[in-house]
Amino acid sequence: GQSTQWWKNSVVYQIYPRSFNDSNGDGIGDLEGIIEKLDYLVELGIDVIWLSPIYKSPNDDNGYDISDYQDIMTEFGDLETWDRLISTMHEKGLKLVMDLVVNHTSDEHPWFQEAKKSKDNPYRDFYIWRPPNEDGKEPNNWLSFFSGSAWEYHEPTGEYFLHLFTKKQPDLNWENPEVRHKVYDMMRWWLDRGVDGFRMDVINLISKVEGLPDAPVTKPDDEFQWGSDYFANGPRFMEFMQEMKEEVLDHYDILTVGETGFVTPEEGKQFTNEDSGVLSMLFQFQHMDVDAQPGGQMGKWEEKDWKLTELKEIMSTWQVELFNKGWNSLYLENHDQPRSVSRFGDDGEYHDVSAKMLATWLHMMQGTPYVYQGQEIGMTNVHFPSIDDYEDVEIRNLWQDMVVEKGHDPDKILKAIHEKGRDNARTPMQWDSSENAGFTSGTPWLKVNPNYDQINVEKERENPDSIFHYYKKLIALRKQHEVIVNGDHTLIWPEDEEVYAYKREHEGQKLVVVTNWTGETIERPWPEDVNFEEALVMIHNYNDAPDASKDGMKLRPYEAVVYHQQ
Ligand code: TEU
Ligand code: CA
Numbered sequence: 001g002q003s004t005q006w007w008k009n010s011v012v013y014q015i016y017p018r019s020f021n022d023s024n025g026d027g028i029g030d031l032e033g034i035i036e037k038l039d040y041l042v043e044l045g046i047d048v049i050w051l052s053p054i055y056k057s058p059n060d061d062n063g064y065d066i067s068d069y070q071d072i073m074t075e076f077g078d079l080e081t082w083d084r085l086i087s088t089m090h091e092k093g094l095k096l097v098m099d100l101v102v103n104h105t106s107d108e109h110p111w112f113q114e115a116k117k118s119k120d121n122p123y124r125d126f127y128i129w130r131p132p133n134e135d136g137k138e139p140n141n142w143l144s145f146f147s148g149s150a151w152e153y154h155e156p157t158g159e160y161f162l163h164l165f166t167k168k169q170p171d172l173n174w175e176n177p178e179v180r181h182k183v184y185d186m187m188r189w190w191l192d193r194g195v196d197g198f199r200m201d202v203i204n205l206i207s208k209v210e211g212l213p214d215a216p217v218t219k220p221d222d223e224f225q226w227g228s229d230y231f232a233n234g235p236r237f238m239e240f241m242q243e244m245k246e247e248v249l250d251h252y253d254i255l256t257v258g259e260t261g262f263v264t265p266e267e268g269k270q271f272t273n274e275d276s277g278v279l280s281m282l283f284q285f286q287h288m289d290v291d292a293q294p295g296g297q298m299g300k301w302e303e304k305d306w307k308l309t310e311l312k313e314i315m316s317t318w319q320v321e322l323f324n325k326g327w328n329s330l331y332l333e334n335h336d337q338p339r340s341v342s343r344f345g346d347d348g349e350y351h352d353v354s355a356k357m358l359a360t361w362l363h364m365m366q367g368t369p370y371v372y373q374g375q376e377i378g379m380t381n382v383h384f385p386s387i388d389d390y391e392d393v394e395i396r397n398l399w400q401d402m403v404v405e406k407g408h409d410p411d412k413i414l415k416a417i418h419e420k421g422r423d424n425a426r427t428p429m430q431w432d433s434s435e436n437a438g439f440t441s442g443t444p445w446l447k448v449n450p451n452y453d454q455i456n457v458e459k460e461r462e463n464p465d466s467i468f469h470y471y472k473k474l475i476a477l478r479k480q481h482e483v484i485v486n487g488d489h490t491l492i493w494p495e496d497e498e499v500y501a502y503k504r505e506h507e508g509q510k511l512v513v514v515t516n517w518t519g520e521t522i523e524r525p526w527p528e529d530v531n532f533e534e535a536l537v538m539i540h541n542y543n544d545a546p547d548a549s550k551d552g553m554k555l556r557p558y559e560a561v562v563y564h565q566q
Contacts, residue, residue, distance in 0.1 A: 007255040010047040011475050014372045016335040019428045022440035031077035045475035050097040060168035065106035069186045095196035102183045103202045104169040127170045128162040141214045143224035145297045146394045147401040174206040184247045197255030204260040207234030226296030232262040241278035258282040265321040272326030281329040286314045301416040308497045319489035328367030333375045338424040342381035350558045356470045356541035357560040363474040364513045376471040377460045381424040382449040391446050392422045432458035483509035512563040516555040525552045535563040
């Protein structure tokens with residue numbers, strides 16, 4: 001390939017367009033709204049924008065159900081606006097990464113519209129169809145990511161089609177070379193239009209195990225079972241990706257990031273390997289599962305007590321395993337995850353320091369950091385009082401399945417939604433303290449978080465000690481110190497359940513990152529191989545100096561400090 005690996009020095013900002021900025025008062029964010037805010041992102045210092053899907057879509061899953069890959073969602077604008085967006089971005093030195101959703105299409109995509117016409121339609125084999133089983137039921141017992149069976153019966157042709165997500169998101173049949181080549185053509189079309197890379201949605205689900213065997217019964221009371229063994233990292237995944245690489249990726253100097261749940265560091269190393277790999281980097285999910293019960297997608301709704309040492313084990317394994325072999329992406333939030341300050345920090349008393357602590361902890365690691373819109377101002381989870389306030393199809397299906405059909409306690413399910421629901425990340429961006437947080441002059445498609453008068457961009461920009469200005473510093477530091485990009489990674493005090501500390505080293509430069517994950521003041525010895533006289537504070541999340549001496553340090557609630565020694 002001709003990759004210059006520019007993405008190793010980059011920081012990416014994710015925009016969920018529907019919730020970012022509405023330019024015309026219809027309550028829905030749009031491309032024009034993004035153009036209006038580009039200078040804000042330049043000020044923050046990021047290099048790349050990853051845009052969640054903006055293609056034509058009936059919006060069953062907010063754009064992750066695409067009905068035309070080569071046109072823009074009506075609510076978001078049109079291709080002319082998109083051209084203006086990317087050219088304005090390029091003028092300002094920003095790159096654009098688009099979402100590539102090719103495990104499935106919308107059922108309103110012309111391919112599916114054709115496919116469902118008859119069994120011998122030329123497009124039939126673009127999707128995965130099976131006749132009913134012997135009992136006239138679903139072809140297998142697979143559970144959908146979004147509750148219920150992963151199969152939907154199509155009466156007129158007497159067959160079921162597979163949909164790992166909603167029934168309006170039929171899975172494409174990647175075994176069919178025509179499907180693959182249509183996808184590659186479409187990718188080239190966007191790349192030739194100037195796109196700087198792709199974030200590949202659930203890309204490691206594209207190859208399913210032959211015969212689509214029943215999943216093992218792990219929940220005997222449930223009708224459908226979690227089948228990821230048969231659809232994640234499937235037998236032909238690497239082959240398909242190698243083909244995509246040869247036909248498309250290798251011909252452009254781009255960033256590719258695979259959204260790959262269910263991958264281990266070993267697989268991650270293979271997928272992102274500089275010579276034989278197929279992606280610049282990937283999103284692993286092990287750290288996002290640290291507070292979820294095992295057993296697949298539904299596990300996230302069940303609370304789990306977790307220990308800091310578990311997170312250390314996960315993160316340091318990724319850091320160490322991929323060092324000089326592959327490349328990590330670093331994230332704590334995206335449009336599918338709850339807000340990190342609510343989840344891992346403290347969104348009450350210690351809101352500001354804990355948001356800064358988490359940012360420090362993440363941004364000082366090796367990899368490409370991703371900032372999700374609103375993370376840079378410490379946006380929090382939302383606790384809507386009623387299920388009717390929620391829009392997300394995963395949440396709605398969960399409610400239908402658990403409360404309406406199975407009779408579970410609604411309060412318990414609502415609580416789980418407050419903790420983990422995807423709409424936590426999707427409430428409109430909080431720009432200022434005017435009505436609807438300055439997001440729209442109309443009625444927002446999803447309610448704003450009522451704390452917008454406290455937490456918003458305008459306030460954050462005015463206050464030099466804000467989370468926003470802290471993010472700016474962190475992003476700038478990465479550009480100034482090579483050790484942040486290239487240093488190796490060693491855990492300090494791996495058994496510690498309260499303090500997460502690690503060391504980065506590169507060509508005589510040393511960084512020591514010390515973060516307190518509790519709301520208590522705690523004492524620790526001065527880290528062993530750091531010279532107290534020589535160590536300088538590179539960044540620190542309290543306004544006064546850290547309380548440290550040769551003999552030890554006192555860490556206040558959620559305190560984070562980075563020492564630099566050269
Ligand atoms: O998400 C894939 C995925 O696995 C999600 O179901 C994720 O685990 C979940 O949202 C967290 O519980 C991608 C997109 O990011 C998501 O928005 C889409 O709904 C999904 O694919 C289908 O395209
Ligand atoms: Ca709009």
